[in-house]
Amino acid sequence: MTKTDLAAKIAAQHNLTKKDAAGIVETVLGTISDGLKAGDRIALKGFGKFATKDKKARTGRNPLTGAAVEIAATRVAKFTPTKELKASVASAVGAGVP
Numbered sequence: 001m002t003k004t005d006l007a008a009k010i011a012a013q014h015n016l017t018k019k020d021a022a023g024i025v026e027t028v029l030g031t032i033s034d035g036l037k038a039g040d041r042i043a044l045k046g047f048g049k050f051a052t053k054d055k056k057a058r059t060g061r062n063p064l065t066g067a068a069v070e071i072a073a074t075r076v077a078k079f080t081p082t083k084e085l086k087a088s089v090a091s092a093v094g095a096g097v098p
Contacts (some may be wrong), residue, residue, distance in 0.1 A: 036077050048081040
């Protein structure tokens, strides 16, 4: 599902134009992104938590040459689903939902 598909479903369910729904989707995703950039944790009850994790600098290996490569420290986005979301997805698989 793409952002356009998501906006179309929201528009259909809430009697909005696709343009208005696309604006809402962009606002929600932008707000989550801005929060993560600021180091905030975003918790959506019944869905999951978005957070950031700092990874330390480390030495890795180039798989082609085997040479040591320095990997810089970085911050990554992390999502942890709630038990409810996990259960919902697991039950959908058992119900034959693609």
